[in-house]
Amino acid sequence: MPRRSVIPDPFRFAAEGGSVSGAIALADLGRLSDVLVDTSGEVTYSLVGEFGLDRKALLRLTAAGMLPMHCQRCLGRLEWPLDVEVVLELVRPGQPIPEDELENDEFDAIEAVPDLDVLALVEDEIVLAVPIAPRHESCDAPRPVKGSEKESPFASLVKLRKNDGAE
Numbered sequence: 475m476p477r478r479s480v481i482p483d484p485f486r487f488a489a490e491g492g493s494v495s496g497a498i499a500l501a502d503l504g505r506l507s508d509v510l511v512d513t514s515g516e517v518t519y520s521l522v523g524e525f526g527l528d529r530k531a532l533l534r535l536t537a538a539g540m541l542p543m544h545c546q547r548c549l550g551r552l553e554w555p556l557d558v559e560v561v562l563e564l565v566r567p568g569q570p571i572p573e574d575e576l577e578n579d580e581f582d583a584i585e586a587v588p589d590l591d592v593l594a595l596v597e598d599e600i601v602l603a604v605p606i607a608p609r610h611e612s613c614d615a616p617r618p619v620k621g622s623e624k625e626s627p628f629a630s631l632v633k634l635r636k637n638d639g640a641e
C-alpha cells in the first residue's frame with residue numbers, strides 16, 4: 475500500500491501555490507483492476523494549487539502513463555496512453571455548485587473536504603479518463619481456430635430441405 479498523501483486544507487494549499495507529485499503503482503489503483511490486463515507499471519502525477527483570475531481556488535492535476543488493457547474488438551493487449559490534464563475548482567463542503575459553472579468545460583468543481591486524499595483524487599480522474607470500450611485503431615475481431623468452427627444451427631434445416639426435395 476502506498477504512503478497516502480493528504481492535503482489537510484485544500485483552500486490553503488491553493489492559496490500557497492502548493493504542489494505534490496509522485497508515482498502510483500497500477501497495482502494500487504484498485505478500481506481499475508477489472509479493466510487492466512496486468513498491474514505492472516505506474517502512473518506519474520502532479521497536483522498544483524493556484525488561484526484563478528477570478529480568485530477561485532483551483533487544483534491543476536496531470537497524470538500520465540501506459541495502461542495495459544484488453545482491446546474490445548480483437549481481445550488482444552492494448553497499451554492505452556493515459557494523459558490526464560484537468561483543472562478542478564474547489565467548492566466548500568455543502569455549498570451548491572452554481573449552474574453556470576456546471577456548464578463550463580474549462581474546469582470541474584469538486585468539494586474541498588479537509589484531508590483531501592491525493593491518491594483517491596488521481597484515481598477518480600483516471601477512472602473518468604479510461605475509455606468505455608478501448609480498441610486498437612485497426613484490428614480484426616477474433617476468428618475461430620480451424621477445426622473449431624461451429625456449424626450453423628440452420629445448416630441441419632438446409633440438409634432436411636434437400637432430403638425432402640430428393641424424394
